[in-house]
Amino acid sequence: MMGFSEFAASLGLSELQLSLGVIGFSLLVLVMIYNAMRIRNVEVEDLSTNIDQASASESSFTSVDGVVGRSEPTLGATDTPISIAAVSSAKIDPLIDCVVALRLPESITGEEILSHLADWPKNSLFTWMCEGLNADSAWESVVITGAYTELQLAIQLANRTGPIGIVDLSDFVSKAQALANALDAEIDLPPVNEVIEEAKNLDQFAAQSDIQLGITVIPREGMWSLSTIQSVATKAKFLLSRDGRDYQRIMSNVVVYKLVADQANFLRDDLSKSNIQYVTLLLDLPRVPYAMTPFKIMLDDAQLLAESLNGNLVDDAGRPLVDEAVSSITSQLGEIYQAMDQQGIPAGSATASRLFS
Numbered sequence: 056m057m058g059f060s061e062f063a064a065s066l067g068l069s070e071l072q073l074s075l076g077v078i079g080f081s082l083l084v085l086v087m088i089y090n091a092m093r094i095r096n097v098e099v100e101d102l103s104t105n106i107d108q109a110s111a112s113e114s115s116f117t118s119v120d121g122v123v124g125r126s127e128p129t130l131g132a133t134d135t136p137i138s139i140a141a142v143s144s145a146k147i148d149p150l151i152d153c154v155v156a157l158r159l160p161e162s163i164t165g166e167e168i169l170s171h172l173a174d175w176p177k178n179s180l181f182t183w184m185c186e187g188l189n190a191d192s193a194w195e196s197v198v199i200t201g202a203y204t205e206l207q208l209a210i211q212l213a214n215r216t217g218p219i220g221i222v223d224l225s226d227f228v229s230k231a232q233a234l235a236n237a238l239d240a241e242i243d244l245p246p247v248n249e250v251i252e253e254a255k256n257l258d259q260f261a262a263q264s265d266i267q268l269g270i271t272v273i274p275r276e277g278m279w280s281l282s283t284i285q286s287v288a289t290k291a292k293f294l295l296s297r298d299g300r301d302y303q304r305i306m307s308n309v310v311v312y313k314l315v316a317d318q319a320n321f322l323r324d325d326l327s328k329s330n331i332q333y334v335t336l337l338l339d340l341p342r343v344p345y346a347m348t349p350f351k352i353m354l355d356d357a358q359l360l361a362e363s364l365n366g367n368l369v370d371d372a373g374r375p376l377v378d379e380a381v382s383s384i385t386s387q388l389g390e391i392y393q394a395m396d397q398q399g400i401p402a403g404s405a406t407a408s409r410l411f412s
Contacts, residue, residue: 147184147194148406150399151257152209153224153250155231157240162190165201171237172197175230181219182211182409183227206240213261214412218254221247261410264395266340268350268384270357270376272366273333279364282326284316284334287363291356295321301337304356309403312338312353314360334360341411344403345392350385 147154165187172185186194187203197203210227212219228244235242288295293302293314299322302314315335336353343349361368368376392402400406 145184145405145409147186147207147209151212151406151410153212153245155208156243157206157208157235157238159204159206159238159240162202162204163238165197165203166199168197168203168206168238169199171234180216181214181223184209208234211409212250212254213258214410215265218258221251224250260398264341264391265411266391268338268340269335269371270353271333271335271369271371272357272361272364273369274364274366278329279331280327280329281316281319281321281324281331283364284331285321285326287360288314299323304352306347309343309347311343311347311349312336334364340388340391341395341402341407345401350388354381
């Protein structure tokens with residue numbers, strides 16, 4: 056059998072050159088295997104996550120409702136899954152979406168387009184949408200009965216999990232290219248590197264604006280029972296969430312803030328046991344319009360709640376919530392609201408609800 060040195064000589068290489076070549080090839084194979092496993096793991100993880108999300112009514116790829124806004128103002132309501140035929144009622148927004156344009160050679164029915172979208176993921180970490188230019192020269196979500204001369208495909212650049220990564224973006228781009236090929240359409244694809252950079256910048260802005268503001272009520276003596284808190288919340292017309300973890304203050308179909316009783320669950324825990332050490336009101340700032348003055352509403356309710364429960368107001372650090380602290384918080388919130396307006400993503404808007412989901 057030919058030895059290593061003889062084999063290297065037969066190729067016109069030294070033993071060192073051949074060794075380095077073998078090592079380099081091995082590393083290349085390992086990288087390819089790693090990338091294949093990584094992509095597969097992402098797909099499996101997404102599938103597993105989506106199955107869990109379906110049972111927990113979490114946000115999905117085809118549903119742009121955020122975590123806070125999912126609860127309807129009725130106890131025990133359930134979400135209705137959105138089918139692929141009605142991809143989303145939300146509008147594509149270049150501020151938070153990577154947009155791919157498809158120019159069709161002729162008018163194509165929505166039924167044909169949707170048939171090609173049938174194998175696209177109905178649940179995913181990042182929301183995707185498809186809109187078509189109809190006969191009235193208006194963009195709309197593609198529907199079976201429609202007919203379209205142009206298409207826009209979009210995938211959200213970031214959400215509360217972070218910016219979109221190269222794997223998810225590449226998968227979206229490849230699917231968009233496949234759709235263009237199937238429809239014999241011209242396609243405009245933005246440079247991937249620029250999209251990734253844009254996603255990172257959007258995520259940085261979101262991180263600076265993603266404020267969860269809390270006001271805590273603690274008992275002046277002893278501890279509360281869940282039944283006491285439930286009674287006060289019900290009389291104040293709070294609505295219990297479907298999972299029983301919190302009560303919600305809902306105004307104009309907007310969840311202004313949540314009321315959380317320690318780590319308790321109002322549907323599962325013993326309501327008579329006096330083991331609640333605090334109640335916290337939580338405002339998801341970017342998801343509530345500034346015009347609703349949510350912090351003022353939450354503060355007023357917190358003061359009434361403290362009176363009803365014989366408690367004291369404290370901040371997140373457990374310090375008494377004095378007037379100076381309230382003024383400071385109000386000022387800081389004003390700056391955040393202003394920054395969101397300047398970014399073109401005002402608090403409580405449809406775009407903000409998608410970004411902060």
